[in-house]
Amino acid sequence: MTHxxxxxxxxxxxxxxxxxxxxxxxxxxxxxxxxxxHHFVVKGGLRDYQExxxxxxxxxxxxxxxxxxxxxxxHAMLGLRSVLLDLGLGKSQEKWVTRSVTxxxxxxxxxxxxxxxxxxxxV
Amino acid sequence: MxxxxxxxxxKAYPGQSGQLPEHQVWxxxxxxxxxxxxxxxxxxxxxxxxxxxxxxxxxxVLSQLTRGPQGWDAFxxxxxxxxxxxxxxxxxxxxIGHGLNGLRVALIGNGLLVPWQRRLLxxxxxxxxxxxxxxxxxxxxx
Amino acid sequence: xxxxxxxxxxxxxxxxxxxxxxxxSIDPERTILDAVEKVWAEQDRTLVxxxxxxxxxxxxxxxxxxxxxxxxxxxxxxxxxxxxxxxxIEPLHNFPVIADLVADMGPFFERMLIVGxxxxxxxxxxxxxxxxxxxxxxxxxxxxxCLSACPVVxxxxxxxxxxxxxxxxxxxxxxxxxxxxxxxDTLDGEHGLWRCHATFECSAVCPSNVDPAGKIxxxxxxxxxxxxxxxxxxxxxxx
Amino acid sequence: MKSSTSSYSAIVIGGGSTGxxxxxxxxxxxxxxxxxxxxxxxxxxxxxxHCMLHSGxxxxxxxxxxxxxxxxxxxxxxxxMPDCMELNGGLxxxxxxxxxxxxxxxxxxxxxxEIPHRQMTGDEARHLEPYLSPEVxxxxxxxxxxFEPMRMCMSFLxxxxxxxxxxxxxxxxxxxxxxxxxxxxxxxxxxxxxxxSDLRADIVVNASGAWAEEIxxxxxxxxxxxPTPGVMVSMTGRYTQHVINRxxxxxxxxxxxxxxxxxxxxxxxxxxxxxDYIDIPEEHVNKLLDRGSQMLPALKQVRPRGIFVVARxxxxxxxQDEREISRTFECFDHASDGVEGxxxxxxxxxxxxxxxxxxxxxxxxxxxxxxxxCTTRDTVLxxxxxxxxx
Numbered sequence: 001m002t003h004x005x006x007x008x009x010x011x012x013x014x015x016x017x018x019x020x021x022x023x024x025x026x027x028x029x030x031x032x033x034x035x036x037x038h039h040f041v042v043k044g045g046l047r048d049y050q051e052x053x054x055x056x057x058x059x060x061x062x063x064x065x066x067x068x069x070x071x072x073x074x075h076a077m078l079g080l081r082s083v084l085l086d087l088g089l090g091k092s093q094e095k096w097v098t099r100s101v102t103x104x105x106x107x108x109x110x111x112x113x114x115x116x117x118x119x120x121x122x123v
Numbered sequence: 124m125x126x127x128x129x130x131x132x133x134k135a136y137p138g139q140s141g142q143l144p145e146h147q148v149w150x151x152x153x154x155x156x157x158x159x160x161x162x163x164x165x166x167x168x169x170x171x172x173x174x175x176x177x178x179x180x181x182x183x184v185l186s187q188l189t190r191g192p193q194g195w196d197a198f199x200x201x202x203x204x205x206x207x208x209x210x211x212x213x214x215x216x217x218x219i220g221h222g223l224n225g226l227r228v229a230l231i232g233n234g235l236l237v238p239w240q241r242r243l244l245x246x247x248x249x250x251x252x253x254x255x256x257x258x259x260x261x262x263x264x265x
Numbered sequence: 266x267x268x269x270x271x272x273x274x275x276x277x278x279x280x281x282x283x284x285x286x287x288x289x290s291i292d293p294e295r296t297i298l299d300a301v302e303k304v305w306a307e308q309d310r311t312l313v314x315x316x317x318x319x320x321x322x323x324x325x326x327x328x329x330x331x332x333x334x335x336x337x338x339x340x341x342x343x344x345x346x347x348x349x350x351x352x353x354i355e356p357l358h359n360f361p362v363i364a365d366l367v368a369d370m371g372p373f374f375e376r377m378l379i380v381g382x383x384x385x386x387x388x389x390x391x392x393x394x395x396x397x398x399x400x401x402x403x404x405x406x407x408x409x410x411c412l413s414a415c416p417v418v419x420x421x422x423x424x425x426x427x428x429x430x431x432x433x434x435x436x437x438x439x440x441x442x443x444x445x446x447x448x449x450d451t452l453d454g455e456h457g458l459w460r461c462h463a464t465f466e467c468s469a470v471c472p473s474n475v476d477p478a479g480k481i482x483x484x485x486x487x488x489x490x491x492x493x494x495x496x497x498x499x500x501x502x503x504x
Numbered sequence: 505m506k507s508s509t510s511s512y513s514a515i516v517i518g519g520g521s522t523g524x525x526x527x528x529x530x531x532x533x534x535x536x537x538x539x540x541x542x543x544x545x546x547x548x549x550x551x552x553x554h555c556m557l558h559s560g561x562x563x564x565x566x567x568x569x570x571x572x573x574x575x576x577x578x579x580x581x582x583x584x585m586p587d588c589m590e591l592n593g594g595l596x597x598x599x600x601x602x603x604x605x606x607x608x609x610x611x612x613x614x615x616x617x618e619i620p621h622r623q624m625t626g627d628e629a630r631h632l633e634p635y636l637s638p639e640v641x642x643x644x645x646x647x648x649x650x651f652e653p654m655r656m657c658m659s660f661l662x663x664x665x666x667x668x669x670x671x672x673x674x675x676x677x678x679x680x681x682x683x684x685x686x687x688x689x690x691x692x693x694x695x696x697x698x699x700x701s702d703l704r705a706d707i708v709v710n711a712s713g714a715w716a717e718e719i720x721x722x723x724x725x726x727x728x729x730x731p732t733p734g735v736m737v738s739m740t741g742r743y744t745q746h747v748i749n750r751x752x753x754x755x756x757x758x759x760x761x762x763x764x765x766x767x768x769x770x771x772x773x774x775x776x777x778x779x780d781y782i783d784i785p786e787e788h789v790n791k792l793l794d795r796g797s798q799m800l801p802a803l804k805q806v807r808p809r810g811i812f813v814v815a816r817x818x819x820x821x822x823x824q825d826e827r828e829i830s831r832t833f834e835c836f837d838h839a840s841d842g843v844e845g846x847x848x849x850x851x852x853x854x855x856x857x858x859x860x861x862x863x864x865x866x867x868x869x870x871x872x873x874x875x876x877x878c879t880t881r882d883t884v885l886x887x888x889x890x891x892x893x894x
Contacts, residue, residue, distance in 0.1 A: 014488055017459040021229035028222050035218075039211075040261050048199050049192035076175045083168060085455060086462075087148065088421035094455065108182060115182075118189055143359060143372045143412075143422040150358065150419035156332035157414070160464040164416055167462070231463045234486020237479050240465060278697045295784065296810070306781035313674050313695050315544040317551025320738035320810035322763055323654040325544060325551075339738075339810045364674070364696040367544070374892040383587055384655070384888075388745060393634040399592045399745040402652065402764050407889075473764070 016078060023075040030068040037061075057123045062116060069112040077105040159244050163224045170217040177214060205263075212259045219255050223247040267293045267348040271300060273312065274355040275365050284353075285309070297337035297345065297352065298326055301366070314366035321472055324406030327413070328366055329355040334410035334470040357413040373409045376425055379451050382432035386439060404473045405432060411467035411477050423456040427467035427477035430458050434480040437487075458484055509534030510874040512706040515690055516540070517677050517719055520550035521653060521854040522833075523711035524660035525861035525880070530709075531667035532883060533865060533876040538703060539669065540692050542676035545661065545891075546654040549713050549779075550854055552814035554736060554770045556747055556761045557581065557589060557649030558855040561596060561621070562754060563831055564613030565606075570831045571617035573856045578647060580858060581656075584884050588655050590763070594648025594747035595629055597799055599639045603751045610644055610751055621646050635743040635802045648747040650763050653854050658888035660857075665894045666886055680708065680722040680846070687723055687845035707868050710848040713817035714779040720848055725841045727848050731779040731815035734771035735788040738810040743767055743802045750799060754827060756788070757795025766809055769796035773827060779815035819851040833860045835867050847871075 037055070038047060047055060056062045081101045085094060151168065154161040187194040201207060227247055231240050271287045287304045298316055305312045316326040321339045328337050330345060331353050346352055360368035388401035411427035412418045418426050425433075433452050436444060444452065451457055461481045468478040514530050516523045519541025530537040541547075559578055564571030582591065598604050607623075614621040622645040629643035630636050636643075661671050672692070679691040681702060689704035710719045710727075720727040742762045750758035761768045772788040789811055797803040819834050833852025838844075849864040862878045869876065886894075 013455045013457065013459040014453055014485075014492060017232070017485075018489055018492070021232060024222075024225045024229055028226060031218065031222070035215075035258075040258075046199050046202055049188070049195040052188060052195070072178060076178055079171045080175055083172060086417055086420050086460065088423055108179075111182060115185060115189065143418065144361060147359070147419040151416050153332075157466055158464070158469045160469075161416065161466055164462050164464040228463045231482055232461075232485055233489050234482045234484075237482045240463070292783075294786075294811075303781055310676075311695060311698060313543075315547070317544060317546040317654040318555075318652070319552050319812035319814075320736070320766070320768065322555065322652060322738075322766075323546070323551060325546075325654060338812070367674070367696075371892045374889045378887070378889050378893060385587060385590060388590075388592075391634065391743065391745065394745070395631065397745075399590075401590050401592075401742075401745075401762075402650075404764055406764075 020075065020078050020082070023071050023078070026071050027068075027075055030064070030071060033064065034068055053119065053123055056116070056119060062120065066112065066116060070109055073105045073108040073112075077101040077108075159241070159248070163227070163244060166220050167224050167228070170221040173217050174214075174221060177217075208262055211262055212255075215258050215262070216255055219251045219258070223251045266290050267342065267350075269300065269342065269346055269349065270351040271304060272351060272353045273301070273304070273366070274353075275312075276356075276362055277311075277364055291342060293341065293343035293348075295342060297328075297330055297335070297340045297342060297354070300342060300352075301328075301337060301354065312366075313364050315368075322402075322406060324408030324473075327357055327408035327410045327472075329358060329413065334358075334413045336408060336410070336472040339472065357409050359413050359415065359418045360409065368409065370409060372422075373407065373412060373426075373428065376429040377407060377432060379425070380429045380432045380436055380448050381445065382436040386435075403432075403435070405475045406473050408472065410470045410472060411475075414466040414470040416464055416466065417460050417462060421456060421460060424460050425451055425457050427461075427481065428475075430461070430484065431475050431477035431480040433458075434484040437484070452484075453488070458488075509876045510869070510872065512536070512872055512874065513704070514538070514707045514709060514868070515703055515705040516709045516711055517690065518548075518710070518712035518715070519543075519545040519657065519661075519671070519673060520548050520711065520713050521546070521657055521660075521857035522550075522713065522849055522852065522860050522864075523709075524657040524664070525857040526709050526711050526849065526864055527669050527671070528660040528664040528667075528883075528885075529858075529861040529865040529878060529880050530868070531664040531669040532879050533869065533874065537664065537669040538705070539661070539664075539671045540675040540677055540690065540703070541671075541673045542695065544673055545671070546657045548715070549814050549816060550653045550657060552736070552812050553653050553854050554759065554761055554768060555650050555652060555763055556759065556855075557591075557651045558853060559594060559646040559648045560617050560619045561594065561610065561614060561644070561646040561648065562749060562759075564617040564619060565609050566753065567830050567832065568613070568617055570853075570856075571613060571619065573832060573859055574853070575617055575619045575647075577856045577859050578649065580881050581651070581855070582649070584858075584880070584882070585651070585656060585659050586884075588651060588659060588888060590650035591647075592649070592745040592747075592762075594646050594749055595633065595636075595744075596644040596646065596749045596751040597629060597636060597640045598642045598751040599637060599798060604641060606752045607642060607644065614644070614646065619646055633744045633746055633748070635800050636748070637799055637801050640799070642751075644751065645746075648749070650747065650761055652763075655888040656854065656857075658891040659885040662886040662888060662891040662894055663883070665891065677712075677719060677722075680719070682723065685843055687843060706845070707872065708846045709864060709868065710846060711850075711864075713850060714815040716817060716848050716850045720838070720846075723838070723843050723846060725838050725843055725846075725848075727836060727850060728819055729850050730775055730818045730820050731777070732773055732775050732818045733779070733782050733813050733815045734773050735784055735792060735811065735813045736768055736770040737789055737792050737796075737808045738763075738812075739767045739769060739796075739803050740806045740809045741765065741767060741802070743800050748799050750795075755795075757792040760796050760800055760803070767796075767800070767803060769793065769803070776815060782813045782815065784811060784813050817850050832856075833863075835860070835864045837867055837871065839871070 084097045268290045276282045317323040319338045356366045357368040388399040390396045465478040468476045513536040516527045516539045527539045558574040560571035560574030626640040674695040675692040677690045680687045681689040712719045714731040717729045748760040756772045769792045836848040852860045
């Protein structure tokens with residue numbers, strides 16, 4: 001019995017790959033902004049406490065930084081998973097890796113949101 | 124590169140099929156006689172893992188901000204030292220290399236520009252080095 | 266006549282690996298495979314290696330020479346070394362080794378069987394030729410060089426690998442995008458075409474211009490376009 | 505007592521096309537078969553052949569017996585190994601007066617051997633194959649084809665293995681085990697792990713081709729095999745779909761076989777003593793290139809991709825003109841030499857391997873009073889790929 005190309009045949013491996021490519025391209029932009037904002041437009045190269053606070057006081061900036069965090073966590077965890085899967089793991093280990101990187105990614109984002117809200121409360 | 128690989132034994136005669144060997148990670152680094160694409164692959168792996176590590180450290184360090192100006196500004200003074208700036212320049216090499224090679228893989232991997240993949244790799248490598256030098260100058264000038 | 270040195274990776278079950286050195290006197294117009302066969306014929310009958318057609322058609326003799334996969338039957342001595350030169354000869358990487366230069370091709374053919382591409386397909390008509398139903402053997406001679414060069418195969422023994430993925434692309438193009446369920450699951454699974462990292466090593470070493478990497482990328486493009494179309498509700502482009 | 509299928513054991517020496525086909529046939533008739541081959545499957549004469557599925561056109565004028573064998577086997581192989589052949593036909597092309605004189609004899613030969621054929625003008629031939637020389641005056645179409653000898657052997661052996669046969673490559677026969685005037689087995693040297701062991705069987709089939717004389721001598725028997733090498737040159741680029749033959753008596757450089765993106769020009773012919781390693785005479789290569797490009801001038805513009813040589817196992821007396829030796833095969837029951845338990849099959853061509861096997865195994869069955877009939881004509885072979893996975 002043959003099957004025809006169809007998303008019903010497709011599993012999540014392809015979606016993950018596409019996600020990695022799209023998030024990677026987004027990161028080129030977001031990380032570029034991040035680097036410029038924190039390294040190249042500030043006197044002395046890095047922001048001190050006051051500069052950081054006034055910077056994230058801008059709600060657009062805060063939103064961009066949070067989006068950046070989500071995208072970079074997704075990309076980093078998917079990449080980490082990809083490297084581990086390349087090493088040739090068994091089915092059960094693969095499941096374990098997927099769960100671990102998902103958990104780590106969620107922790108990273110939650111932590112970032114907490115940090116941002118703590119700082120914003122002081123602005 | 125090791126001159127001789129240690130073989131995975133196969134007592135099997137053709138037909139009593141063995142399995143492919145596993146986990147030969149060192150082969151990733153045996154790119155001396157391979158094409159540029161292989162070096163790009165290894166760079167992407169190493170830089171990617173390095174960046175994940177950096178990201179985690181970076182997030183932890185950011186917690187200093189919760190301790191107010193005294194905590195953060197002390198760190199920033201340290202981070203503006205030449206040693207840390209050099210670390211920044213290395214980090215930047217990783218970001219640029221991983222980013223541009225990633226862009227190539229994203230394009231090629233979706234079937235775009237495939238016939239020009241080698242040329243694309245060379246162009247991006249040159250572009251990456253130029254960007255990196257400019258960025259390094261900017262970082263050191265402060 | 267040149268006198269060249271062959272350093273051949275030797276291995277017998279239960280014994281340690283070693284490198285044997287042989288001096289061979291040979292016409293530089295002959296091939297690496299001829300030199301290896303000459304070692305067997307004149308110096309060491311315990312040497313085992315795979316070979317059959319001696320003209321890049323059967324794919325059985327692929328080896329690693331000076332660190333790169335080649336078909337020794339079409340590589341002339343003069344193209345790889347100089348008089349008094351030295352060649353390092355190893356079996357294919359990433360395969361289990363049965364003995365000396367003989368790789369166990371079982372895992373390779375298991376992968377080809379999953380995809381099941383016929384080795385003979387329609388031939389393109391030659392320039393100026395009336396289109397008729399000619400057929401021909403596929404360019405892929407199933408030598409295994411691509412798997413040997415692939416960094417993903419090196420670490421992931423479950424990876425479908427370049428040859429079978431290229432075959433799948435070929436098979437989809439001629440079969441109206443249909444494959445068996447098992448082929449689809451393997452192809453599109455975690456160890457299928459999305460594992461490739463585009464080093465193009467397989468295409469660099471392929472002795473038969475199959476360009477497996479290019480075909481993997483083309484396959485991905487089709488699958489991605491198909492996915493996006495179906496996500497947008499544009500319906501399937503395939504039959 | 506006669507049994508329909510056999511419960512006897514057999515050893516086949518040689519993993520070329522003949523040995524592979526014999527193993528397949530024996531396995532189908534119920535024998536417990538073990539094939540021993542000193543190298544890889546098809547690493548001898550079979551592997552290095554011209555890859556041409558003969559229609560018989562090449563032999564029908566001078567050697568009707570070989571011509572008839574070829575067309576019969578051509579027809580059968582198309583049926584039992586359909587997934588492993590380029591079936592685009594062949595053309596015999598006539599360039600000069602001598603060729604034109606030969607042409608009616610070829611047509612006669614085809615008629616006599618019942619080889620399907622169609623005569624055409626030079627223009628018609630060039631219409632079919634545009635790269636043919638403008639010198640081509642006329643042509644005859646025949647059902648030639650192209651196959652891959654190693655994959656053919658693998659198909660036979662994959663099927664044999666699925667029927668219980670054992671295949672042992674890298675096992676070299678060092679001795680025939682004799683009990684009095686009877687061969688009861690072979691002593692093999694396993695070249696993989698350097699061990700020696702004895703294998704016993706009710707019958708030993710010597711299918712070692714150009715090396716048949718060497719094996720038979722181990723039992724003190726003489727087999728008249730003349731190792732007759734031929735050089736072949738594989739050229740970069742495919743210029744035809746059909747096999748192109750020169751419409752004349754067999755000589756050097758008179759066939760061009762297209763395969764994938766290459767064209768294989770063959771072949772020369774001379775005789776040697778030791779077929780293990782053969783030097784390639786440069787003048788043979790030049791002659792092949794020169795003669796081949798007479799039919800297909802485009803071949804002058806491209807480089808050789810591979811040059812190879814191997815010895816055919818022709819049956820004949822030493823010193824006989826090698827082009828005059830018949831390309832047919834012969835099965836020797838050495839009972840006539842006073843030695844029981846062994847038969848030798850030699851001569852022939854890869855195209856006729858199945859027929860050689862049929863005749864040989866018929867002979868074996870007669871010796872052992874086994875009545876199982878040959879069924880290889882109708883048994884479709886398994887995929888060669890399963891050779892490595894069964």
